[in-house]
Amino acid sequence: MDTDRSADDLAVLPPITRRTLHAEVASRMRDLIIEGRLTPGARINEGLIGAQLGVSRTPLREAIKTLVSEGLVEIVPAKGAMVRVFSEEDVAQTLEALKIIEQNAGRLACQRASAADLARIQALHEQMLVMYENRQRLDYFKLNQAIHSAIVAASGNAILAELHTTLQARIKRARFVGNGEPEKWAGAVAEHIEMAQALARRDDEALAEVLGRHMDASFARVRYLFSAER
Amino acid sequence: MDTDRSADDLAVLPPITRRTLHAEVASRMRDLIIEGRLTPGARINEGLIGAQLGVSRTPLREAIKTLVSEGLVEIVPAKGAMVRVFSEEDVAQTLEALKIIEQNAGRLACQRASAADLARIQALHEQMLVMYENRQRLDYFKLNQAIHSAIVAASGNAILAELHTTLQARIKRARFVGNGEPEKWAGAVAEHIEMAQALARRDDEALAEVLGRHMDASFARVRYLFSAER
DNA sequence: TTCCCGCATGCTGCATGCAGCATACTTGAC
DNA sequence: GTCAAGTATGCTGCATGCAGCATGCGGGAA
Structure with a gap:
């Protein structure tokens, strides 16, 4: 023994x-x-x-x-x-793919996520709000990415999480740079609050809707980078 | 000059x-x-x-x-x-991811595909039916994969096409082996005919629906491989 | 001056060399 | 006979050597 x-x-x-x-x-x-x-x-x-x-x-x-x-x-x-150099079209297509992945993973997460999963995401969300209040942009950005990753992971589908990670890495830099302006930042935070509420209610359609809107806005936030280049 | x-x-x-x-x-x-x-x-x-x-x-x-x-x-x-060894769960998750990609790419294809795109897919479909009539299983299988790839490509989103190709390669073998039985084969062909019709009408919701059903059936076709292993 | 050819340099792409770890076998003790 | 320690072999992981191509520069001709 x-x-x-x-x-x-x-x-x-x-x-x-x-x-x-x-x-x-x-x-x-x-x-x-x-x-x-x-x-x-x-x-x-x-x-x-x-x-x-x-x-x-x-x-x-x-x-x-x-x-x-x-x-x-x-x-x-x-x-x-x-x-690799990413054209505007590359970024647009990558964000479109990310949108599809996040929306569908989000729906699955509403159905399958454990209470612990939801609690962990909610905690990340609260932390992120604090970083926003303090205007700690880098920490905010990292928590932001972590929340999106956690939602996808909560779908229980490791393949979706893998694809999400890869695509996110490709355009991480563009998104960080493109997120600089205050009013855009505030809009993103408002969307995140909606996301957190929808997820807490396990309201899959509402979550998918706001995730889609969030990603469309994300593209708008990034887009000007390319118009500025010319 | x-x-x-x-x-x-x-x-x-x-x-x-x-x-x-x-x-x-x-x-x-x-x-x-x-x-x-x-x-x-x-x-x-x-x-x-x-x-x-x-x-x-x-x-x-x-x-x-x-x-x-x-x-x-x-x-x-x-x-x-x-x-790499793929567990049943790996295959299930990969097929779920493929389902999401194909459904959403299919919707986009209905909206964006050129007439030439549609004609090319239709031609592949006709060829595939001939291979089915002749019971040329390998050629049928290759055309089958080509059709799915062509639909995703017709979405105009190269990223989705890239993800689709990678995931499809991972489980290609399992799908080929799992597609052996005649009645399953007939069912798959019936779904493909529905797909071709929906695509011709550019009916995005109908296409997404049948693509989803097709993928679910595909999992059922593959699943028994794992039950047989034990 | 301008254009083009030829040469030199530097880098990539692949082959090979070498140390270290994993594994299988052998030997010896119990 | 069984188990364990020691040993030998084979393979991986990384470093280095070498051939060939790309590129930039200089010289010569138009």
């Missing part, structure tokens, strides 16, 4: 998560792109970036292949990799 | 599409997995597969990273890559 006991205790130990170098590099580069330290269109010089990250070109090249599949990087044979 | 003329002629030349080795390897391995020559759970021995494909381990490893992002392969650090 004593041995069983200790074996049980050991089974509770968190497994050592061994991260391979290429996965770590992919993670780091993802952050660099989303943070804008690697700007769209920038060439990725393997020797240079590899030296800066302190890794050889092999794991770096493997990481680049991952980012290509995620849609963050493009490769031109014999020329190399570059950070 | 003469030089302009010849320059114009040259501009018409199809560009030489240079395929990198790792992309070619990824494509080949994708086929091997979908065709079932690399079975789920099978370890991918880099030396062995590399030798069989006639490439060194480097481009092979890069291709594996691509397939991991596509969800066809899994990597365990220090142990290696293996063909």
Whole structure:
């Protein structure tokens, strides 16, 4: 019995998560792109970036292949990799796809989410409101993204959550930059309050409606970035 | 003018599409997995597969990273890559996601598709019926997939098409195997006829409805594979 | 001056080398 | 016979070497 006991205790130990170098590099580069330290269109010089990250070109090249599949990087044979440039149409289509995913995941979440799921989302929502009051834009933005992700996750469909994460990463930067103006910000918060209420009532149609409106407004918030470019 | 003329002629030349080795390897391995020559759970021995494909381990490893992002392969650090095993729940969730994508892309297609788009889909549909009459199961299956892809593409949203392609690839094999029985086959064909009619009328709600029903039935067609396993 | 050809440089793409871990086998003790 | 420790083998993961292509620059001709 004593041995069983200790074996049980050991089974509770968190497994050592061994991260391979290429996965770590992919993670780091993802952050660099989303943070804008690697700007769209920038060439990725393997020797240079590899030296800066302190890794050889092999794991770096493997990481680049991952980012290509995620849609963050493009490769031109014999020329190399570059950070993907998103046109206005790309962003519009990505937001349309995100809208579809969020609306339908939201409906499912109203039907399937546990009480604990709902409570957790509600807590994120409250926190986000505080960040809005304090005008802590970065923290607000992160909580905002977390809420949307949590709603999709509450659908119970891991595939939808996976697609949502990938698409969200692609246009994360544009959305952060595009969300700067105060009146737009206030509008987004108002929509979030509606979302929280609909979700609390498990009112799937109301949630889908406001999620759709929220995403349409999100596109409007981002759109001017492109008109300003010209 | 003469030089302009010849320059114009040259501009018409199809560009030489240079395929990198790792992309070619990824494509080949994708086929091997979908065709079932690399079975789920099978370890991918880099030396062995590399030798069989006639490439060194480097481009092979890069291709594996691509397939991991596509969800066809899994990597365990220090142990290696293996063909991903899909549980019944994985397949159910993937089909649910595909259902959402197809229904919504179908609605958009009814609104946005050009007459040429519709004609092309209709032509595929007619061909597929011929294959069904002749009981050419493989050709039927390929046309079937092509029709669904064409409907999603006709939405005009390239992102939705991309997601659809990726998800479809993951469970392609299960769907092919699960579609074997005659009465199920007949039911699927009946649904396809409904789809073609709804699309011709640009009746978005009717199309979404039958697409949903088609996907639910598809899950039923696949489900028994898992019950048989136990 | 302008255009074009040729050359040099730098980078990518792939092959290979090498260390370290996982796994299977063997040997020895009980 | 069984179990455990030690050992050997094979594979992965990363680093490095090398050939070939892209690109920028200089020189020469028109």
